[in-house]
Amino acid sequence: MVSRVIPVEPFDLVIFGGTGDLARRKILPGLFRRYCAGQMPPEAQVIGAARSDMDDSGYRDFVRDAITEFAGPLSDECQQVDGFLDRVGYVTIDAQGEGGWAELKDRVRAELVHAYYFSVAPSLFGDIAERLHLHGLAGDDSRIVVEKPFGKDLDSARALNATLAKHFDEHQIYRIDHYLGKETVQNLMAVRFGNVLFEPLWNAQYVDHIQITVAETVGVGGRGGYYDTSGAMRDMVQNHLMQLLCLIAMEPPAKFEPDAVRDEKLKVIRALEPVEPHHIVRGQYDKTADAPGYRQDVENPRSFTESFLALKLHISNWRWAGTPFYLRTGKKLKARTSEIVVVFKDAPHSIFGADAGRHRNVLAIRLQPNEGMTLDVTIKEPGPGGMRLVDVPLDMTFADALGPEAEQATEAYERLIMDVIRGNQTLFMRGDEVEAAWAWTDPIIAGWTARSDVPKPYDQGGSGPEDSLMLMHRDGRRWRELKA
């Protein structure tokens, strides 16, 4: 199946921090893939803007290298990057001074859609926003894209929102959470709201519990200094897992439109109950004979920051009262996998007797790897010998069903950047959502800090601390096995 690509309007995209790691690994290769897909009109222009002293030609070399390294396997039509590089330019700029702004003003075409990607440290957001205005680069329809982390608590998120609000309206601000750009996440909404099959069962009466797992095999890598001030709660749960929770738990919005969707997500966050201390498991990966542990990686022998977190949550509303949500995320685990698992209740009565065993439907929504969904359904085991039941997965792996183009087209960043150009905020977080998520997160962190909770050590390459398994076992449940 060939995916339909609708070109966007001509645009100017300025990437502040255009020489940084995120630009190199995600933004530039993503834009190139959109160019290859025919989505970028000939008049479009991408301008890197950063501190490094460089000219257009130097930056094009940088972009070419980034594409070679990170754009992934390319189709035959896309072996020539020069056509894309013709649209790329660079301005040396000082976010905190006046250097480079006049040149940028000369390059940005006011009559086109223009977007400014703030791929820099959040401490520079205010400076850049202010200078965009000062130099006449921002109009009523300019868009800005801001990256995580959006604050480190409610106060800092409010301050950041206030800084941006001084210069831009909410409809101009695109707070990126790349999890929302994943094909499967949008498919989750298609499955929920495009079929009659699931929605009638999508509630506490039929759903036993829901698990959300984001597991990584890597450790903190070179980000130790940042990570140790953040931990799994701030780095993953407050944003990515919370967004997944919202989409799985929200009421059907009246329309698939930005505020309709975001209003419903906000209601979910506001309905979250405070989390009981015994429903929180924090862990740190331990050292092994040949690999450093978390504390060595962050070079902080007394660190109490968690590299693993599991939580049991309740949502206080009619739909979900009584159905627990279990969230877990961690580093140095057995497999790199992100998945949402909806475990339905047992049939109310088994007509097949005790020998048939216990069976239940499980809908697993995989974000990575191999984006797709499986639905376990119970059928009769083939063959003679009576009524033995077996659970088999109906596999909806997109690449299998829709062809390799489906997989090709699914990089989150490129989709989200195109949404910015289109002016569609549905998959971006609104300011009040981010603040509500921090308002829920802050007391949990304050609680474990006040109790001086020490994270439990866990084995590298495993499933996290034993207590995380116990969190489920106590309720007669278990985590779905981590599989790559």
Ligand code: NAD
């Ligand atoms: P980086 O340190 O690799 O790059 C920073 C960029 O900002 C460089 O291009 C640098 O020249 C520019 N810069 C710094 N000070 C400047 C100044 N005064 N004036 C003009 N330009 C200046 O950072 P990164 O990893 O690319 O991250 C950028 C942002 O994206 C950060 O907010 C980060 O938290 C966020 N983010 C990064 C990743 C990632 O994978 N790298 C993932 C999620 C979010």
